[in-house]
Amino acid sequence: MFSNGDEIFKISRLTIVWLAGIFTIVWMVCWALGIALPMLLTQQLGDKAALTNEILRAATPVIAILVFIPINAMFMVLIERRALALWTVRKGPNRVGPDGNFQTAADAVKLLLKEDITPTGADAVMHTFAPILFFAPSVFGAVPLLAAVTNNHPLFRVLNLPTGIFFVLAAGALPVVALVMAGWASNNKYSLVGGLRSAAQAISYEIPLVLSLITVCLMAGTLDLVKITEQQAGGILNWNLLGGGALTGLNNALAGGGAKALATSYFMGPISYVCAGLLVISLIISFWLYLTGACAEINRIPFDLPEAESELVSGYNTEYSGMKFAIFFLAEFTNLFIVSSITTVMFLGGGDNPIPPYILNNIPGIPQMVAAIRDSYFCSTLHIINPETFFATLWVIAKVYGLVIFAVLIRGTLPRFRIDQLMAFGWKRLIPLSLIVFIIVVFAREFVICHG
C-alpha cells in the first residue's frame, strides 16, 4: 500500500521507544527525589527530616524540567529530521548507529567539544549573555504548565499560579530581547538584520497570539491553567477547541440529561443554538490563530525569517559556535515543545480523554483495569504510578507530540514567507481576524451557558 511503509514503521517504533524512555527516566527522577527519598528520610530520621523533605519536594519539578529538556530536544531533532526526510522523499540520518538513531547524540557530543569563539569586535558580555537569556525563559516558563499537564499531581501542585497563562506569556516575551541582543553583540551585519527581523516579527505576531489565548480565558473566566484544564474534563465535546464549553449542553444531553439538559444550557432557544455554533467556529479559528502566531513566535518555517539561510547565512546565530550555539538550538526545540503544551492545555483539554466517560465506563474491562492498577503494590504503597496522573499524562504526551509532528509537517510543506508578506499577513489578516473573533465571543457567550 505504502511504498515507504518500512520508513513509517521505523519512525513510529523510534517515537514510541524514545518517548517511553524519556518519560520513564524523568518520572523516575521525580519519584526518587520527591517521593522515595523523603519517605526513606522520614523513616530513618523522623521529624528532623521535615525541612530537607520540603526542599527536596520543591526542587523536584525544576530538576525534572532540567533532565527533560536535553533528552527531549535530542529526540525532537532526530524525529524532525527523519520525518522531514520521509515527507520530502529523501534519506534522513542513516549512518550513526542502527538506522542513524544515534545521530543527534553524536551531534550533541560534537557541539559540546567544539571551540567556543567570540568574534573580534563583539561585545563579549552580551554575546555570552544572549543564549542564557534565550534559554532561561523556556525553563521557568514551563513551570506552571507542569501542574496542568499532570492532572494536578501533588508534587507539582505547588507550582500552580493564579496567573498561570499570563506567566507563560510573559516568559514567552523575553526571548525576543535575547535575539536582538545576540544579533547586535555579534558584530556581524547578517546577525544584526536577523535580530531586527526577529524583533519586528515577534511584536507583530504576539498580538494575534495573545488575543486568541484571551478569547479562551474569556470563555473559561480564569487565568489559572489547572482550572482551565479541569473545566474541559469529560470528553471531546467539552474541549475549548469546540466552542470553549458551548457544546457542554449537548454533552450533558448525550450523557443522559436528554432534552432538559439542552433546555438548561441553551436557554434562549434558536438564538442560543446559533450562538453556540458561532462559538464553535470562533474557537476553532482562534486555535489556528494561536498555532500560526506561535509558529511565528518561535521562528519556525514558514516564519523563520530571523535565520533565513538563503538571505542571512544563519541570522542571529551566525557567529555562535560550540556550547552557545547548542543552547540556542536546545531552546528552540524546547520552545516548540512548550508551545505545543500550551495548545494542548488551552484548546485540547489537557490530559482529558477524548472519549467521554459515559461511553468509556460502559466498555467492559476498562473500569476493572483502572481499579486493578489503583490497588496494585506499585500504586498504593510505593506511589510509582498515580492512575489519575498516569492516563492524563499519556493523553498529554500523545497530543503534544501530535502537534510537534504537525509542526514538522508544516515545515516540510510550506515555503518561507517574504518579509513584506509576513508583515502584511500579520497586520492585515491575523490581527483583524483575531479581533473579530474576540468580539463575536464576547457577545455570543452571553446566550449560552458554558461548562455546565
Add this chain to the structure above:
Amino acid sequence: MGQDMLSTLLSAPNVETWAFYLLTTLSICLAIGVLVDRVVIRSGFILIAVFGTISGIFLLLSAQFLALAQIMIYAVGITLMVVIALMLTNPRLEREQLIVYSDESLPPLAKLFASCKRNLNLWVAVLSFVTLYAALIGENHWPLSDQPVSKDAVQVLGEALVTNYSIPFEFASVLLLAALMGAIMLAKGEPKNKVEDGDLTIVDETKKQENNLALQR
C-alpha cells in the same frame, strides 16, 4: 546544626525585607549602569534588567499580575526602543570624544547661564526627584490596608478597572488609539500614482491645511 540555622533563616520574619533590600540595591546599581554606559544599545538592555528587578519588587508586594505585566510590556517595549536606537545611531563608529566648552571668555553671569542651559536635564531631574520625594515623605497619607491579599487578585483588578476606574481606563485606551492612528498617518507614504494637475493642487492645498492645523495645535 546547619539545618537549624537554615530553618531560622527561612522562618525569619525579615526574609522579605532582605529580598527587598537586595532587589533595590540591584536595581539602583543597574540604573546607574544605564546612565554610565557609553554604548546606547547596552544601556537599553540594562534598562530591561532594571525593570526586571522592579517587577521583583512588585512580586514581593504580592502583586503578581502587575509584576508579569511589567515584564511582558517592558521587555518588548524596550526591545523596540533598542531597535530604534540601533537604527538612529551608529555606536560602532562613534568614539568617545572630549567635549570642550568654549565659554571661558564669557562674563560670569553668562557662564552660569550657559552651564544651567547645558545641564538642563540634570536640573529637571533633581527638581522632579525633590518634588516627588517631598510628596512621598511629607505627608503620611498612604492608606495601609490590613485586609489579606485576595487570592484571586486578577479578578479584583479587573473589576476595579471596569467599575471604579473605568473612565481613566477608557481615556488611556483612547490616547493609545490616537497614538496608533498618528503613527499610521506618519508612516503612510506619498501617493505613488500620478494625479492630474488640477487634482494635484487640491491635494497640495489640503496638505497645507493639514500642516497648518498641526502647527496650530
